Structures are given as structure tokens and as C-alpha cells.
Amino acid sequence: MSTVAKKLSALEKAMMELAYESRLTEIKLKQLAEGMEEFKAEMKAFKDEMKAFKDEMKAFKDEINKKWGELARKMGTLIEDIFVPSIDLAIEKYFHVVVKDVMPCRKIRRDGRTFEVDILALAGDLAFVVEVKASPNRVEYVHDFMEKLSQLPGFIPEVRDKKIVPIYAALDMAGSTVDLLTKNGIYAMVVRGDILEIVNFGALGPV
Template sequence: MEKLEERFERLERLAEYFIEEMADFKKWVVRFLSEYKREVDRQIREYKEETNKRIEEYRRENNKRWGELANKLGTIVEDIIYPAFRPVIRKYFGCEPEKTFMRLEYINREKGIYEEFDAVAVCQDKAFLLEAKSTPREKHIEEFKEKAKRFLQYFSEFGDKKLILIMASLSFKEDFVKQLSKTNIYAMAYREWEYMDILNFEEVKGA
């Protein structure tokens, strides 16, 4: 029968071995966690770099598209509104324009005056002044009315004709159209995105 002392010594050796193994396991766990943390940090860093790169690419592309859109809106008169100007006048006002002007300029170098009018059409007894806005705002209404007064001052040859004001855009909010109607300005825009049309003809005509 194994002596008690020998059994105790063997248990001590087993305990020492277990302690050494646990120490090695602890070192392995610490090393594993350290390596795992470095790997996670690396992936997070790469993800952030990739995300920032994509955000920057998106920002550049978005700026480019906005720039292209801004340039396109700059030609809204030439591309969309002006071609519809004469047909709209013919349809709603029953007259065939004798003359039409796009971006009619008034220049007075002595007084330092330069002003541009988006579109003008002239019938026998009427003159049509069109102002195009890519983003119509309430302040533009009063500015347009003041601009119309200057138009008659600059071009006295149209003074014997009834001046009709038309504000044009791709679309108008309903409240804005009502504001235009109150000031006797016609609203010209897409009707349900099908064709350019006068949206408040009856309201202004009956005023």
C-alpha cells in the first residue's frame, strides 16, 4: 500500500504541474487576446479608412452631379421654357408673337446699368415679360414687379402695349401659385410633368 508521504508528494507534484499549466494557459490567453485585439483594431482601422474613402468619393461625385445640375438649371430658359413660350402665348392669349427675345439685354454704360430679361414676346397690343426661376421664392415676386417697371423704362417702344408678366419654373408649390395670382402674375410650369402650361390663367385673367 502506497505510503501516505509518497501519495502526498505525488499530489504536490501534480499541483505544481497544474499550476505551471495554468500559468502557461494564462499566458496563452493573454497573448491570444492581445493578438485578437490587434486584429480587431486593424479591421476597424481599415473599415474606417475604407468608409472615409467611400464618403470622400461620394462627396466628390455628389458635388460633380450638383455642379452638372446647376449648369443644367442655368440653361433652363434655353432648353425648356423658351421653346414653350410662343405656344403658351398663342394658346392662352390668342395672339401670335411678332417678335420674341431670349435673354434680352439692356446696357447703359454711362449710367453703369446692365440688366438682362430672360424672355420677351411682343404681339400687336401686348408685350410678355417672362422671368425664369429654378427655385422660386416669395421675394422673387416683388423683385419681378420692380424689374417689370424698369423694363418699361428701358424699352419705351413697348409702352403702348399691355405688359403681361409670367414667372416660369419647372414646378411651383400651390401656395406660391396663389401668391402669383394675387399679384396678377401668371405661373408657367409643368402641368403634372407632361408639358409647360399656365397654371393660374383663369385666376389672373379674372382679376
């Protein structure tokens, strides 16, 4: 084979290798592009999922706020429509005293703290502190009320020289809750028909 022929053969081989490498590069670039498209699609799906999750969380938060609002309205209805109109009669019936003042939803703010009493009824040297609960059977609610009673004189001056009579009230409550209240010297008040009854008065007796 002549020198020229050898050079042409080498050139053809080089051209073929170049074409092969070029084609291989094209294939790899195409695969990379397809991989990027797949990655972009996955990222878009992830972003869509995150947006859906955020929307769900917002809806959940809105629902929680709605439930809190409903509970607040329910509590307001319990206090104002059921217990306040009859609390003085119930106190007079059981304790044989004349209620001079009934204060619903007493709220005091002091030193950056807020203290609330659902109903405060004053009768002579007695101060009846009524805690109204829509869901009364949670033990922590009873403990919270006991803690509130210990702080009461510091927030409401007019009860400092009076004997505090605690009443835990609800539409109804479990026997275990009544037992816990009785154990801690707290009267348990429920609604029976159209009257308010202290269901553990027999166990605690008058003050």
C-alpha cells in the first residue's frame, strides 16, 4: 500500500472515530437532557405536593380557628344563657344566703397577665367562684381551676376578706369528675331540666 493510501486509510479511521465520538456525545447529551427533564418534572411534582401540603395546613389552621370560635361562642352561651340567670337562686337554695351581686365573665389584666372568672357571685362574707366548662371531664381543667382559686385573692381585691366557695359547673359531668371535685372540696354543679343542681352537696355539705 502506498504512503498516500496509508494516510487516507488512517484519515478515514480517524474520521470514523470522530463520527462515533460525536454520535456518542449526542446520545449522552440527549440522555442528560432527558434526565434533566425528568428531574424538572420531579421537582415540579414536589413543589406541587408542597403547595398542596401548605394549602391543607392552612385549611387545617382555619378549621381549628373556626372550632375555637365555636367553642368560645358555646361557652358564652353556657355562661350567659344557662348559668348566670339561675346561679343566684341555686346559691340561695343550697347555702341559704342572699346573693347581692353576680358578675359574669370577670376579666382582670395585671402585670402582663390575664385572670378570668366565669361567674363571681357575692353574698355577705362568701364569694362564690363558678368555673363553667363545655367539656368538664378533663382532669387538667379541674387542676387549672384549683390553681386559679389559689391566685384569686391577688387579682380580685373584693374577695380577700371573704370565704371563697368554689363551684365547677357544666351541663353534665362524669361521676369520676364529681369524685375528684369532692375530694378537693369543690362543688359540682350540673343542669337538671331547667334548674341547677349541686350533685355533691350531700358529700360536702354547707360552708
